[in-house]
Amino acid sequence: MPQHRDDVVVGAGLLGLAAGRALAARGRDVLVLDQATVGHQGAGSKGGCRIFRLGYPDPEYVRAARRAAELWRQLEQESGRQILISTPQLSFGAGLADVQLAMQQAGAPCQLMAEREAAERFPGVRTGGPAVLEPESCVTAADTALAALAAAVPDLRTGVRVTALADDGRRVTVHTTEGDITARSAVVCAGPSSRALLAGLPGWPAIPTTPTLEQVAYLRPAAAAGPAMPIFIRHGGDESYGLPVPGTGQYKVGVHHGGPPAGPDANDQRPDQALVDQITAIAAASLPGCDPAPVSTERCVYDNTPDEDFVIDQVGNVAVACGTSGHGFKFGPLFGEWLASLATGDHAELPPGRFKLSRFG
Numbered sequence: 048m049p050q051h052r053d054d055v056v057v058g059a060g061l062l063g064l065a066a067g068r069a070l071a072a073r074g075r076d077v078l079v080l081d082q083a084t085v086g087h088q089g090a091g092s093k094g095g096c097r098i099f100r101l102g103y104p105d106p107e108y109v110r111a112a113r114r115a116a117e118l119w120r121q122l123e124q125e126s127g128r129q130i131l132i133s134t135p136q137l138s139f140g141a142g143l144a145d146v147q148l149a150m151q152q153a154g155a156p157c158q159l160m161a162e163r164e165a166a167e168r169f170p171g172v173r174t175g176g177p178a179v180l181e182p183e184s185c186v187t188a189a190d191t192a193l194a195a196l197a198a199a200v201p202d203l204r205t206g207v208r209v210t211a212l213a214d215d216g217r218r219v220t221v222h223t224t225e226g227d228i229t230a231r232s233a234v235v236c237a238g239p240s241s242r243a244l245l246a247g248l249p250g251w252p253a254i255p256t257t258p259t260l261e262q263v264a265y266l267r268p269a270a271a272a273g274p275a276m277p278i279f280i281r282h283g284g285d286e287s288y289g290l291p292v293p294g295t296g297q298y299k300v301g302v303h304h305g306g307p308p309a310g311p312d313a314n315d316q317r318p319d320q321a322l323v324d325q326i327t328a329i330a331a332a333s334l335p336g337c338d339p340a341p342v343s344t345e346r347c348v349y350d351n352t353p354d355e356d357f358v359i360d361q362v363g364n365v366a367v368a369c370g371t372s373g374h375g376f377k378f379g380p381l382f383g384e385w386l387a388s389l390a391t392g393d394h395a396e397l398p399p400g401r402f403k404l405s406r407f408g
């Protein structure tokens with residue numbers, strides 16, 4: 048492999064692929080490396096689907112999600128693949144008012160519904176109170192999204208582990224299991240392993256991320272199948288969520304931040320019975336459209352920050368994006384633009400300052 052590049056991206060999950068694509072689109076000679084394969088079992092980006100929503104309790108996130116939607120649509124056009132599948136969403140729970148306000152402030156369409164109205168329109172979900180209908184939500188075909196991003200990365204090498212980085216102020220040396228590579232810049236998108244890769248690099252503060260091993264369950268429709276299920280998110284309380292799985296008839300349910308602490312390479316796929324029981328109870332109480340007994344489960348690592356805001360920052364010739372805290376997928380191509388702007392210094396589309404590491408003091 049060539050020993051000098053413009054940019055080396057560490058990690059070929061959602062963020063690394065998006066960064067690689069955005070850098071290549073800027074004409075850079077970029078190499079993306081992953082220790083395993085795209086979408087492998089232990090990656091946070093694996094699996095078939097994610098929720099794309101505009102609804103956040105903060106208008107800056109709502110605006111970012113709207114921009115990300117534009118970029119996903121561009122990727123759909125370029126790749127000829129459908130990534131966002133339009134699906135109505137019901138949001139409810141104690142945090143609802145903040146979500147509705149932020150959406151209104153950012154000019155995102157949303158509609159407040161009484162509990163009864165929501166039940167009439169979406170009998171498969173019990174909201175237990177008023178709900179906001181988010182008409183621009185989508186199910187993201189996550190595996191298709193990864194494939195489309197990967198196809199736009201000219202040089203992607205899997206099975207190559209980055210063991211260390213060094214930055215002498217002029218260039219970066221990337222030490223790998225296949226030899227050293229020098230580059231004008233490195234972009235670290237190694238999920239929960241980013242923290243260890245950057246620890247000790249001069250000028251870098253500690254990255255306070257902690258992984259957890261989350262679990263989702265897949266449910267089949269109730270015996271008396273009704274109208275199509277919407278996406279749902281409960282803001283507050285058990286922080287549960289659900290979405291239809293494209294092309295399967297199944298419904299995926301999870302609990303945001305429900306899993307135990309884990310190591311950065313956690314990959315134990317055995318179901319956690321306590322989490323299975325919790326999801327079964329949520330389905331029995333709130334999802335009359337589903338049979339509450341899961342047909343299967345899946346485990347997946349969250350890379351968490353203390354405040355659930357992402358980490359996107361740069362010191363010298365090294366940039367990082369990690370700490371996506373279980374809600375990063377929807378922003379995929381926008382992460383790419385932000386990182387390419389940092390790495391090239393073109394400042395075309397910079398990340399919000401709230402994602403800098405200096406916020407941790």
Ligand SMILES: Cc1cc2nc3c(=O)[nH]c(=O)nc-3n(C[C@H](O)[C@H](O)[C@H](O)COP(=O)(O)OP(=O)(O)OC[C@H]3O[C@@H](n4cnc5c(N)ncnc54)[C@H](O)[C@@H]3O)c2cc1C
Pocket residue numbers: 057058059060061062063080081082083084085086087089090091092093096097098099207208209210236237238239240241244261262263301346347348349368369371372373374375376377378
């Ligand atoms: C159960 C679950 C549900 C989710 N639901 C949603 C949702 O509905 N909506 C949403 O927006 N987001 C959701 N997310 C979050 C979203 O999936 C993640 O934020 C995103 O996929 C993280 O991508 P990443 O590229 O940072 O990490 P990863 O996909 O983990 O990629 C990191 C890559 O770096 C590689 N790597 C690590 N160390 C090295 C090294 N030293 N050398 C080379 N390669 C290395 C790894 O092999 C890995 O492939 C969910 C996440 C989970 C787990």
